[in-house]
Amino acid sequence: QDDSSSNPCLLYLAQSTIPHAGLGMFTGTSLHQGQLIGRVGDIAFPTTDQDWHNSPLSGFASKNEGDYHWPLTNYDWHAKDIGMENEAEDISVTVTGFGAAPNCHFRLLNAEEHQAHYDGAGLDRYTSPGAGAISTWINRTTTAAWDIEEGSELFVDYGPNWFLSRPGVFGLVPLAENYERAQGFLTRYGQMLALSDDLNDLVNDRMILSDEAQADLWSVIKNFPYVTRERQALPDSHKDAIRAIFGDIQTVEVENSIRSMDYLKEHGKCVDNIVPGNSTIPHAGRGAFATRFIPKNGLVAPAPLVHIADKATTNMFGEMIGPNMNVVRNESEILGKQLILNYMFGHPNSTMLLFPYSSNVAFINHHATKYNAKLQWTKDFDFFHHADWLEKPVEFFEDQWTSGLMLEYVALRDIQPGEEILIDYGEEWQQAWDEHMKNWEAIPPEKDFNNLTLWTEKTSSNRGKAGYVRAEVFNSDLKTPIRTVEEQVYDPYPHCVELQCLVSIGHDASYLHAPQTIPLFKRMWLEERDNNADGDLVFHPCNITWRYNKRDLYNDWEEDQDLHEFEYDAELNIRKTFEDVIIHETHVITHIPWKAIRFFNRPYTSDVFLKQAFRHEMGLPDGVWPKAWMNLPRKE
Ligand SMILES: C[S@@+](CC[C@H](N)C(=O)[O-])C[C@H]1O[C@@H](n2cnc3c(N)ncnc32)[C@H](O)[C@@H]1O
Structure with missing residues (x-):
């Protein structure tokens, strides 16, 4: 090899x-x-x-x-x-x-x-x-x-939840904080071995216990029957424990996790x-x-x-x-x-x-x-x-x-x-594929009434929305203007994508206590408010109602980091619940930059969901597939 x-x-x-x-x-x-x-x-x-x-x-x-x-x-x-x-x-x-x-x-x-x-x-x-x-x-x-x-x-990082939710299956795997505590324990343990705060006494072998007694003590600590994540984080051998007191557990673990070529x-x-x-x-x-x-x-x-x-x-x-x-x-x-x-x-x-x-x-x-x-x-x-x-x-x-x-x-x-x-996937697979090839029908894009994939809502006509184009294609196109709702009537985007705007929809609590107020909010898009990492940073479906050419708005638009030539107005229809009351709000946001308007792929529209997609497991031959697993009757 x-x-x-x-x-x-x-x-x-x-x-x-x-x-x-x-x-x-x-x-x-x-x-x-x-x-x-x-x-x-x-x-x-x-x-x-x-x-x-x-x-x-x-x-x-x-x-x-x-x-x-x-x-x-x-x-x-x-x-x-x-x-x-x-x-x-x-x-x-x-x-x-x-x-x-x-x-x-x-x-x-x-x-x-x-x-x-x-x-x-x-x-x-x-x-x-x-x-x-x-x-x-x-x-x-x-x-x-x-x-x-x-x-x-x-x-690789499975994330702590992976282990926290499976203590029975995988034992108590130490998490990052358990290593911190285990390291703290080792320092105290070293001080105890030398009966001194100066850990150099350990190096100088001024320990109160013999090597053998130290190794025994360590094995008692490691093998104590009530397992904890901290204890699992401690090195297995006493020798490694002493090394980890001076270096750290990580250095010892790194060395122990290398195999020779x-x-x-x-x-x-x-x-x-x-x-x-x-x-x-x-x-x-x-x-x-x-x-x-x-x-x-x-x-x-x-x-x-x-x-x-x-x-x-x-x-x-x-x-x-x-x-x-x-x-x-x-x-x-x-x-x-x-x-x-x-x-x-x-x-x-x-x-x-x-x-x-x-x-x-x-x-x-x-x-x-x-x-x-x-x-x-x-x-x-x-x-x-x-x-x-x-x-x-x-x-x-x-x-x-x-x-x-x-x-x-x-x-x-x-x-x-x-x-x-x-x-060779076997005869059943080949037959299934041959059958699939025989029955598969090419459907031209003009007949794509959002009806090619499963669990999507069909339309009676495609209104020109045919064709499958991924959102990534639109999102990487810095040049082409995004079409307004009015333009989309004649020139719609495909069924499979949806436009969303990055807009903060939070507002004063006083409003929420007075829902009889007309729930319409109109304001300009603001970097600090709408694109603030401390905020909700959530995209919401939006209707683009207007497009401005930045050349007409600003003399220095090309200095703008966002080289897209346009800015947009959008209307967002938001549904919220507050204290069990459902509130419908309209947010009209003006001058939204390109970066805050993104295309999203709609669920259930990608190729995996195609109604005609082929599905069949690969076959393992009789000689390999264990007899003990054959729990279904043999087909003629
Ligand atoms: C285990 S995957 C093989 C990798 C797959 N070709 C891919 O691109 O990810 C099995 C699938 O590959 C395709 N495939 C494998 N062998 C094929 C063949 N001889 N003719 C047509 N499709 C085949 C079928 O879609 C099958 O369900």
Whole structure:
């Protein structure tokens, strides 16, 4: 894997340096602060309204309620952190690679993660049967938070809530403040060992206890039965504790979190043998390409797996009015399936699904005859891969909340650098794809009456609003004037975008106590008031009513930082509740700068929600899929 010094393996999966933490991700090269880790960012999958689609039939009042827990929840990120919050009403995001494999260690957060980018891989919804079948959210990059030595384990920030909400599952992982307190404890402990405030007495070995007694005492402290996060933050060995009294816990932890390159080459698995690129297969989107020569039977990539016991949890339902007059799911109407299903392995005789989550394996496409790789169960990595789970019935996995299975993609022949990696997804998949190709109908943009995607309100005509253009396209166009409501009658924006203005809608409390006052507010847009980080900084839907040319308004407009030539007036219709009273207000705001008017993507309009989008899990062959998991009758 690492035979060329000019092309070393950049990333490894290996046993974490944190005891009992399973897998860890390690860098195969040293990194400078700010440097991209690996070759590209990771792919992200939106899972939408998952609580609602799996809610009890009495339903929730809104799609944001409820708390359906499936194994992928442990690997999910907040949509806002990934830049995907406008995809749907309720959305959580699964990210492969750095989004799933590294551990979190609050003293060693050496890897910083960024947002994903929308890119449809050239699959146009009006012309390609592949549109909507792949994730358009890619390249969520990770960079080094500081200079990192080769062989270091990489840690990302899961956020404290992740651990605070899972004490039973993951033990008491120390948070940043626990390390502070543990460091304080160590200072006192050092003073006690020397019976002196001068910690140099420790170095000079003026301690009141023998080495052996010190080690015993430390083991009593560490092994005391009532676990706390502070105690977990203390170094494991007495030797490290003494070092940490002088340096700090972080220095000791950094040293302990480095594995030698020899160890990684021998015991780790390289996750840098493939990168995404445009697939050689029509309508497939992206594919995975070899970054180096991979010999026959060599490892293409390891694939740790999240298991899901019931594939029905990926079903997405239509809506109906429920017993409490709220919108609940209609059990008899499966409208679609979560996109992530296309990236999971399954078997026609089983309800189980497996999601491979290491870097770039999600990009591996299918070819029924030209496949050059296959899947097999990992034979080593006992600290993670539970071979005995292959004998367990499906019910066992319903209560298993952490992953513990690993497949490997292995080369069936020598693979040259730059070759696309292909596997065989199986006959069922091929049949489903052939069927999809036969039935898929191209719908021209003129027939786009906001009716191509699920859960959007159809219109009877497109009024010229046809075509799918992402908000980002409008937002990056500094030149073109934003159209007023009047202009939009003749020249509307597409259905999929909405204009919003950054305006502070708060006002004097005296008004709120006198709602009989005509709730109309008119004023100029003010930087300090409307774009104030201490304020609410919220965008609200707005109607652009007027446009001014800044040349007519100001002599020195070009000195303005905002080089857009225009300013705008807008009307905002706001609904508020105050002490159970609903108040409708109109805010007329004049002279709004371009930067305070943004286009937003409307929920349920992106390719994932296309009604005709292809959905089918990838198949694992009979010889690989465990018999014990075949809980469905065999189809003829
Ligand atoms: C695991 S993903 C592979 C990566 C995907 N191509 C991408 O761009 O993210 C599986 C999906 O890729 C597409 N795909 C894979 N092999 C294909 C093929 N032979 N023909 C058409 N589409 C294919 C299908 O949309 C399938 O559901």
